[in-house]
Amino acid sequence: xxxxxxxxxxxxxxxxxxxxxxxxxxxxxxxxxxxxxxxxxxxxxxxxxxxxxxxxxxxxxxxxxxxxxxxxxxxxxxxxxxxxxxxxxxxxxxxxxxxxxxxxxxxxxxxxxxxxxxxxxxxxxxxxxxxxxxxxxxxxxxxxxxxxxxxxxxxxxxxxxxxxxxxxxxxxxxxxxxxxxxxxxxxxxxxxxxxxxxxxxxxxxx
Numbered sequence: 001x002x003x004x005x006x007x008x009x010x011x012x013x014x015x016x017x018x019x020x021x022x023x024x025x026x027x028x029x030x031x032x033x034x035x036x037x038x039x040x041x042x043x044x045x046x047x048x049x050x051x052x053x054x055x056x057x058x059x060x061x062x063x064x065x066x067x068x069x070x071x072x073x074x075x076x077x078x079x080x081x082x083x084x085x086x087x088x089x090x091x092x093x094x095x096x097x098x099x100x101x102x103x104x105x106x107x108x109x110x111x112x113x114x115x116x117x118x119x120x121x122x123x124x125x126x127x128x129x130x131x132x133x134x135x136x137x138x139x140x141x142x143x144x145x146x147x148x149x150x151x152x153x154x155x156x157x158x159x160x161x162x163x164x165x166x167x168x169x170x171x172x173x174x175x176x177x178x179x180x181x182x183x184x185x186x187x188x189x190x191x192x193x194x195x196x197x198x199x200x201x202x203x204x205x206x
Contacts, residue, residue: 014052031058031169034111040139044131047142047171048123049162050115056158056165058142060110061120063127065103073102079109080124081116088125088147095151096125096199098132118146119156122175125198126205135206142171143201151198155179163187175201 001015016027027033035058039045044063049056061080068074077085085107092098107124109115122145130137137143144162146154156162159180166174167187176184178194186192195201 010053031165034059034113041136043134043136044127046123046127046130046137048120048144049142049165050117050120051158056161058165058169059113059115061123061127062108062110063124063131064106065128065132068102068104074104077107079114080107085124088121091147091149091151091198092125092128096202098129103132119144121145121147122153122201129202129206133206137205140171141173142166143175145177147198153177153195153197153201159184175204
């Protein structure tokens with residue numbers, strides 16, 4: 001449930017509910033609900049932490065890259081901005097040296113979320129590369145970061161809350177922008193790696 005107008009506060013906040021036989025029931029753990037049914041040891045899926053107002057929620061981004069049978073490869077995005085996806089595919093080609101000009105590319109955000117913040121750039125790129133190379137991203141890894149046109153990984157806001165939510169949900173390895181590491185404290189049992197470029201992040205994963 002998302003407010004589009006709020007006279008007394010921010011419109012960025014959301015409420016998560018489940019319609020049951022007794023009516024709407026509050027979902028106490030939205031991150032767990034969004035990740036329920038997530039496949040493990042399967043290529044083309046990556047987890048990230050997004051901010052819905054002041055609330056961090058974990059989301060699963062799925063990518064599929066498959067050889068196109070036509071002259072013009074097909075692109076499709078569900079839950080993610082199409083133009084942003086096209087931009088990131090171009091950056092993957094130019095800055096990471098991946099051949100995507102003959103690949104159909106599909107992106108989906110599981111659970112029906114609509115993601116519109118730059119912090120989802122890095123996990124989307126990782127999910128597409130995971131599918132392209134058919135190499136799964138480990139189930140306890142999460143990625144957060146914005147990607148620029150030169151292939152740099154830029155800092156994002158509220159990183160401490162994102163990291164805390166990942167740790168709470170059992171993710172033990174995080175890849176984040178290097179610029180965020182200075183003011184970031186790693187929770188116990190969590191390894192955080194800072195990267196400054198897309199190429200560097202892909203080298204860690206693959």
